[in-house]
Amino acid sequence: MQLEEKWQKEWEAKKTFEADPKEGVPKFYLTAAFPYPNSPQHIGHARTYTTTDAHARYMKMNGKNVLFPMAFHVTGTPILAMAKRIAAEDKELLDIFERIYGISRQTAAGLTDPKELVMYFSREIEAGMREMGYSIDWRRKFYTYDPQFNKFIEWQFAKLKEKGYLTMGEHPVPWCPSDNNAIGAHDTRGDVDPELGEYTLLKFARKDGSSLITATFRPETIYGVTNVWLNPNAKYSEVEIRGERYVISDEVAKTMGLQFEIKKIKEISAKELLSEKVKNPMTGEEVPVFPASFVDLANGTGVVMSVPAHAPYDYLALRDLGRTGENAKEGSIPLKEVLAIDGYGKFPAQEICEKLGIKNQDDEKAEDATTEIYRKEAHTGKMVVGKYKGEPVIRAKEKIKADLIAENKAFTMHEIVNGPVFCRCGARCAVKVVRDQWFIDYGNAQWKEDTKKWLAQMKIIPEKTRNEYLYTVDWLKGKACVRAAGLGTRFPFDKTKMIESLSDSTIYMAFYTIAHYLKEMPAENLDEKFFDYVFLGKGSGDEKMKKMREEFLYWYPLDSRHSGADLVHNHLTFFIFNHVAIFEPKLWPRGIVVNGFVLMDGSKMSKSMGNILPLRKAIRQYGTDVVRFAAVSGADLSADSDFSQTLAEGISGRMKFMDALVRENAAASGKGEKNIDKWLRSRLHRMIRNAPERFENFEMRDLTQEIFYAAVNDLKWYQKRTSTPKLREYLENWVLLIAPFMPHYAEEFWQLLGKKQFVPDAALVSLAKFPKADESAIDEGIERGEELVSRTKEDAENILRIIKKEKAGGITIYIASDWKRELYSIAQREKRFDTAMKSAMANEKIKPHAKECAKILQQFMKNIGSMTQQCLTQEQEFRSLSDAAEYLGKEFGCKFAVMKEEEPVKGQEQKAANAMPMKPSIFIE
Numbered sequence: 048m049q050l051e052e053k054w055q056k057e058w059e060a061k062k063t064f065e066a067d068p069k070e071g072v073p074k075f076y077l078t079a080a081f082p083y084p085n086s087p088q089h090i091g092h093a094r095t096y097t098t099t100d101a102h103a104r105y106m107k108m109n110g111k112n113v114l115f116p117m118a119f120h121v122t123g124t125p126i127l128a129m130a131k132r133i134a135a136e137d138k139e140l141l142d143i144f145e146r147i148y149g150i151s152r153q154t155a156a157g158l159t160d161p162k163e164l165v166m167y168f169s170r171e172i173e174a175g176m177r178e179m180g181y182s183i184d185w186r187r188k189f190y191t192y193d194p195q196f197n198k199f200i201e202w203q204f205a206k207l208k209e210k211g212y213l214t215m216g217e218h219p220v221p222w223c224p225s226d227n228n229a230i231g232a233h234d235t236r237g238d239v240d241p242e243l244g245e246y247t248l249l250k251f252a253r254k255d256g257s258s259l260i261t262a263t264f265r266p267e268t269i270y271g272v273t274n275v276w277l278n279p280n281a282k283y284s285e286v287e288i289r290g291e292r293y294v295i296s297d298e299v300a301k302t303m304g305l306q307f308e309i310k311k312i313k314e315i316s317a318k319e320l321l322s323e324k325v326k327n328p329m330t331g332e333e334v335p336v337f338p339a340s341f342v343d344l345a346n347g348t349g350v351v352m353s354v355p356a357h358a359p360y361d362y363l364a365l366r367d368l369g370r371t372g373e374n375a376k377e378g379s380i381p382l383k384e385v386l387a388i389d390g391y392g393k394f395p396a397q398e399i400c401e402k403l404g405i406k407n408q409d410d411e412k413a414e415d416a417t418t419e420i421y422r423k424e425a426h427t428g429k430m431v432v433g434k435y436k437g438e439p440v441i442r443a444k445e446k447i448k449a450d451l452i453a454e455n456k457a458f459t460m461h462e463i464v465n466g467p468v469f470c471r472c473g474a475r476c477a478v479k480v481v482r483d484q485w486f487i488d489y490g491n492a493q494w495k496e497d498t499k500k501w502l503a504q505m506k507i508i509p510e511k512t513r514n515e516y517l518y519t520v521d522w523l524k525g526k527a528c529v530r531a532a533g534l535g536t537r538f539p540f541d542k543t544k545m546i547e548s549l550s551d552s553t554i555y556m557a558f559y560t561i562a563h564y565l566k567e568m569p570a571e572n573l574d575e576k577f578f579d580y581v582f583l584g585k586g587s588g589d590e591k592m593k594k595m596r597e598e599f600l601y602w603y604p605l606d607s608r609h610s611g612a613d614l615v616h617n618h619l620t621f622f623i624f625n626h627v628a629i630f631e632p633k634l635w636p637r638g639i640v641v642n643g644f645v646l647m648d649g650s651k652m653s654k655s656m657g658n659i660l661p662l663r664k665a666i667r668q669y670g671t672d673v674v675r676f677a678a679v680s681g682a683d684l685s686a687d688s689d690f691s692q693t694l695a696e697g698i699s700g701r702m703k704f705m706d707a708l709v710r711e712n713a714a715a716s717g718k719g720e721k722n723i724d725k726w727l728r729s730r731l732h733r734m735i736r737n738a739p740e741r742f743e744n745f746e747m748r749d750l751t752q753e754i755f756y757a758a759v760n761d762l763k764w765y766q767k768r769t770s771t772p773k774l775r776e777y778l779e780n781w782v783l784l785i786a787p788f789m790p791h792y793a794e795e796f797w798q799l800l801g802k803k804q805f806v807p808d809a810a811l812v813s814l815a816k817f818p819k820a821d822e823s824a825i826d827e828g829i830e831r832g833e834e835l836v837s838r839t840k841e842d843a844e845n846i847l848r849i850i851k852k853e854k855a856g857g858i859t860i861y862i863a864s865d866w867k868r869e870l871y872s873i874a875q876r877e878k879r880f881d882t883a884m885k886s887a888m889a890n891e892k893i894k895p896h897a898k899e900c901a902k903i904l905q906q907f908m909k910n911i912g913s914m915t916q917q918c919l920t921q922e923q924e925f926r927s928l929s930d931a932a933e934y935l936g937k938e939f940g941c942k943f944a945v946m947k948e949e950e951p952v953k954g955q956e957q958k959a960a961n962a963m964p965m966k967p968s969i970f971i972e
């Protein structure tokens with residue numbers, strides 16, 4: 048930790064990352080999604096922030112005035128929920144705190160007050176970010192419940208209302224019946240975003256005039272119903288909805304009450320219902336009521352219609368009852384075909400259950416079978432019965448549903464499609480139809496259009512995610528923006544409500560630009576006029592306000608927004624929408640960068656698996672720069688990266704090698720002139736040339752491979768190849784390349800190399816210029832010649848192994864003649880034996896070798912697919928290998944000679960003739 052602390056103190060003392068507007072210096076403004084301080088950070092959080100920080104540092108080294116601020120998001124219920132769980136002494140949670148994060152029971156006991164909790168975890172997170180060496184301007188830090196921020200959000204909502212983007216109405220929202228509050232992805236266990244869909248409720252009439260109602264997403268299968276299912280262990284009741292009487296499970300009656308007015312009439316035993324027959328609302332047919340264990344009491348209505356030809360669970364339950372299949376005991380019930388699909392016969396559900404050998408309705412494979420059949424039926428199904436016979440299911444579905452509703456044989460209900468989803472409090476989430484609900488109207492056609500147009504101009508990384516944003520912009524409708532409870536800002540148009548967390552985090556990047564000024568200002572002064580002036584330039588302001596307006600205009604627009612890929616479908620799209628709504632076009636955001644997750648030893652980190660590595664613990668274990676590098680290297684930006692001890696130790700070992708190398712060579716100077724020195728220079732400048740494009744496109748895997756792993760390999764090779772290493776230029780430049788990723792080591796090396804002394808205005812590597820490639824130093828011939836040396840060395844080693852010789856008496860290498868190289872290019876050009884041969888015979892240089900020519904050409908043709916590079920000349924190969932002869936002689940402990948094919952030693956003529964371009968012949972004595 049010494050190294051890290053030393054440089055972190057230096058940066059702080061020098062205010063290296065406190066960014067103020069500088070006239071004439073181009074700015075670069077980037078932000079990363081601010082954290083929720085309701086638990087400590089783990090290694091997974093390091094990826095987005097380290098990517099952002101490396102980006103920030105890279106831009107700074109490219110001469111930009113860079114602003115990277117940070118704040119804390121406390122809005123909504125997650126913090127309250129966490130405080131509540133601690134107060135309730137939730138054993139599981141306290142165990143995790145203690146075991147994984149080292150938070151004692153005593154400390155945890157002090158966190159039952161939400162503000163204490165926020166302060167504790169935000170301090171913890173901030174300390175972690177500082178220990179990671181992030182180049183954050185901490186002066187701008189705020190919390191989203193700060194009164195100044197509340198004023199800013201009130202202003203934002205006033206602007207949205209002015210534009211007509213706030214609407215009110217009746218809307219289904221995902222709901223926690225226990226907290227009595229709407230919920231979003233942040234409030235659910237496992238951060239699942241609840242998706243809403245519409246169930247069709249079908250009325251199967253009983254004799255007494257009431258109906259059993261079944262819930263389905265597939266009303267078109269009504270023609271295939273053979274019976275109705277009940278769960279024999281459930282309690283059922285007759286209820287009244289809109290004057291009609293229905294039978295549903297008691298469990299469901301509670302949550303259906305969130306959408307309808309329900310009056311309970313009486314309880315009915317499942318046994319009584321199981322002796323009845325009910326009427327199919329579409330066909331009028333009487334069908335029996337049967338028991339089945341798969342019926343979920345809390346889903347739909349707790350009553351299910353059975354379509355065994357097309358639904359695996361229905362088929363299996365019927366078979367379990369002995370009413371279908373080979374062993375049907377009692378009266379077998381015939382299956383009814385409704386639709387035809389590709390690749391299956393009349394009864395797809397039966398077919399797949401038998402094919403997969405599914406035992407019964409409790410078999411896990413039943414779920415896979417259902418997914419497969421439902422998907423196939425939805426996409427390729429065609430109706431074979433009923434009024435819409437011949438039509439694709441996708442269209443018939445909607446028509447049949449509309450018909451049934453029109454004839455009062457069905458009605459609809461909202462449901463969570465990807466359920467069951469559980470609230471963090473433990474309750475199963477349902478859907479509530481909220482009246483007088485406030486929405487941000489992302490369904491507004493003009494707003495959508497403007498957002499899409501701007502999106503088309505933004506830099507989206509990775510580019511392939513652009514379609515996901517487009518899809519989200521298209522699909523978004525009203526977003527419920529207030530909740531009954533939570534921290535944050537009161538909704539200005541109904542002070543009993545709180546603005547929810549995805550709605551108060553869309554334009555806070557603008558707030559950062561002036562946040563440090565606002566700390567001193569009383570919140571009551573920050574009225575609509577104040578923000579109108581600072582952010583929109585409307586009206587007039589005093590000196591202080593003018594300064595703020597200037598600072599805002601200096602930093603805005605935001606150049607790059609960073610986050611994990613999970614926020615594309617909500618936060619990041621809202622972020623674009625709201626900027627488009629509120630600011631003038633020239634201030635709209637320029638780019639978004641999203642990254643994948645971090646796995647731990649190949650698996651997802653989870654509390655239940657106990658494989659969570661807290662960030663600060665990782666820093667202590669491996670050192671900051673190793674953690675930083677491990678978090679961002681090794682995977683493409685959109686892929687998941689994998690943290691493991693092996694990876695960290697591999698990075699650490701290489702850094703030790705580099706550390707020793709820098710110390711040994713710190714005092715060295717001068718430039719090497721040998722072939723191998725030129726090779727190293729060429730490798731260095733190629734690396735420098737490739738870096739900017741890779742950096743700007745966030746090709747993190749390729750970039751880190753080259754500037755770190757390949758660089759270390761090159762240096763190790765170079766050390767072996769020369770007895771007079773000249774490393775000064777290489778090391779100075781390498782330190783600059785690695786600085787955005789490993790800033791602490793880089794500062795230390797920079798100091799060891801004495802750069803402080805020579806370049807006073809770049810005392811810190813963090814402020815130095817990113818290197819520029821010297822194109823003239825890049826020499827492909829030399830690099831490939833050196834590859835030839837290492838390959839020839841390996842070939843000779845292999846031969847020794849094969850002939851079981853421990854030590855050679857002498858090694859002679861023969862380099863192929865130039866006429867073979869002519870032949871090589873002809874083969875590459877012609878790609879066919881006959882035309883190549885013809886062309887070769889017309890070549891003056893090749894003609895004298897007509898005898899060997901055909902055989903060699905045949906050899907070339909066998910490998911023609913891999914012959915993509917132009918071959919080196921005989922002279923180039925000769926020079927590279929001659930230059931390495933001394934080294935190779937030492938390696939093999941014998942005399943090592945390099946000869947040309949045309950001048951063989953007596954007795955080695957045949958061996959010499961075997962030499963081929965890029966494949967010298969090796970003679971071992």
Ligand SMILES: [Zn+2]
Binds near residue numbers: 223
């Ligand atoms: Zn809840």
